[in-house]
Amino acid sequence: MGDGLDHLAGEIRRDLKRINVPPESWTPDDGSTDYDVVVVGGGQMGLAASFALQRVGLTRHVVIDSAPRDMEGPWVTYARMKTLRSPNHLVGPAQDFPSITFRAYYEARFGDDAWKGFGKIPNEMWQSYLGFFRDALALPVENGARLAAVEQDGADLRLTVERGGEPSIVRTRHLVLATGRDGLGGPNVPSWVPAGDPRFQHSTEDVDFAALSGKIVVVVGNSASAFDNAAEALESGAGEVHMLMRRQSLPVFNRFKSMVNPGFTQGFPDLADEERLAFLNAGFETGIAPPHESVARIAHYQNFFLHTGTTVQAVETRGVAVGLDLGATHLIADKVILGTGFRVDLSARPELAALAGNVRLWGDTDLPAETVGSFERHPYLTGDFALTPRAPNSDWVRRIHAFNIGAMASLGLLSGDIPGVGDGAIRLGRGIAAALFHADRQLHLDGIKAYSEHEIAGDELAAAEQRAAALALQRAS
Numbered sequence: 001m002g003d004g005l006d007h008l009a010g011e012i013r014r015d016l017k018r019i020n021v022p023p024e025s026w027t028p029d030d031g032s033t034d035y036d037v038v039v040v041g042g043g044q045m046g047l048a049a050s051f052a053l054q055r056v057g058l059t060r061h062v063v064i065d066s067a068p069r070d071m072e073g074p075w076v077t078y079a080r081m082k083t084l085r086s087p088n089h090l091v092g093p094a095q096d097f098p099s100i101t102f103r104a105y106y107e108a109r110f111g112d113d114a115w116k117g118f119g120k121i122p123n124e125m126w127q128s129y130l131g132f133f134r135d136a137l138a139l140p141v142e143n144g145a146r147l148a149a150v151e152q153d154g155a156d157l158r159l160t161v162e163r164g165g166e167p168s169i170v171r172t173r174h175l176v177l178a179t180g181r182d183g184l185g186g187p188n189v190p191s192w193v194p195a196g197d198p199r200f201q202h203s204t205e206d207v208d209f210a211a212l213s214g215k216i217v218v219v220v221g222n223s224a225s226a227f228d229n230a231a232e233a234l235e236s237g238a239g240e241v242h243m244l245m246r247r248q249s250l251p252v253f254n255r256f257k258s259m260v261n262p263g264f265t266q267g268f269p270d271l272a273d274e275e276r277l278a279f280l281n282a283g284f285e286t287g288i289a290p291p292h293e294s295v296a297r298i299a300h301y302q303n304f305f306l307h308t309g310t311t312v313q314a315v316e317t318r319g320v321a322v323g324l325d326l327g328a329t330h331l332i333a334d335k336v337i338l339g340t341g342f343r344v345d346l347s348a349r350p351e352l353a354a355l356a357g358n359v360r361l362w363g364d365t366d367l368p369a370e371t372v373g374s375f376e377r378h379p380y381l382t383g384d385f386a387l388t389p390r391a392p393n394s395d396w397v398r399r400i401h402a403f404n405i406g407a408m409a410s411l412g413l414l415s416g417d418i419p420g421v422g423d424g425a426i427r428l429g430r431g432i433a434a435a436l437f438h439a440d441r442q443l444h445l446d447g448i449k450a451y452s453e454h455e456i457a458g459d460e461l462a463a464a465e466q467r468a469a470a471l472a473l474q475r476a477s
Contacts, residue, residue, distance in 0.1 A: 041178035043073025048093035052429030184406035213237035226339025251287030268412035381410035384431020
């Protein structure tokens, strides 16, 4: 790691030892399950969750991720911005431990003075920091392991986990889906996109930008990822890049930035259902502006064209290119990149098929459809990110926690991005600890009654007791 990081890792371990983290494991283990908790996803959400579980003594847990080591999450795969969107002072997965923050990591590598004037964090550096975070805390992450199925197993959960294509069974009491933006659904692909056509790719896919040199590229959407993919195409020498957006003008501000404060973090989850959606709908009302840095990457290109108020009406195949009918005009393109974000839809995840129909959604509430809006398929969660059952015989889903973007309608900005991940992880860890204690309360009560570790032998004050008896006799006579 280097002398600076080695020193910091030692400091982190000393700090945690001083406050007894992790505390001694306290959950009973009768051999019927492999883990108390399995966390799916080894990116920043999964690592934050793992650390939070450590803090409450739930050390009998594992984090699995299908990606190779240091390739977890989007940062060095499909996140094509140059730097993170978030300011560098946000604490993120470090929760409330100063020595584990990104700033501590950066200063250990480059010195305290280097922090002055340092701007937003490069993607690759954030990925490296997450790797350091994982190692310094000795978090139990297993790469190359993919969740293939989840089913009820009595009061617990039965997972099918694939390693190298070989399935195995893992039994756990709780499951945390720390799966980022696509973990409860997948890429949002418009209905007009021809299935299986390689000329159409979502922004999360592995796009060969070098092959787009001299080509005509269409980017659909005006999200941050749409701008980043347009920039990659332009920087790779694309002949023309056309961006299509439905809005009549480009959004110029991001209302969600006004929600990044402790009041919103702590207070939002306790609001009434209608109030929660009112806040979120207000955030989305005017659209979300792409980051300044993303716009600046492409603003000077003369071969970039922004088409506002535009939707694709139909698609035509024209040899190696495709024709896009935009109503008032047509475009011929060699490549179409979909910067259309993600959708939340449990039925779209094969590994979560057993949950579909058993989980209460925001669309199942009594709120008007216009109030629920785009949150219709988001799961309706409890305060610790647990799914809630749609029917009495589905109570087992309460042991599954959606620590990902699907929690937005229920808990706000606690599990989608860097600003809220630390507070969200603390809430998650404490909630699971409480649930496990409540489930085992009779065992804990029996354990109290059976407790037999002597503080004293009981005869240390025998002489004093005898003196008291003698004194009592003397005074009685």
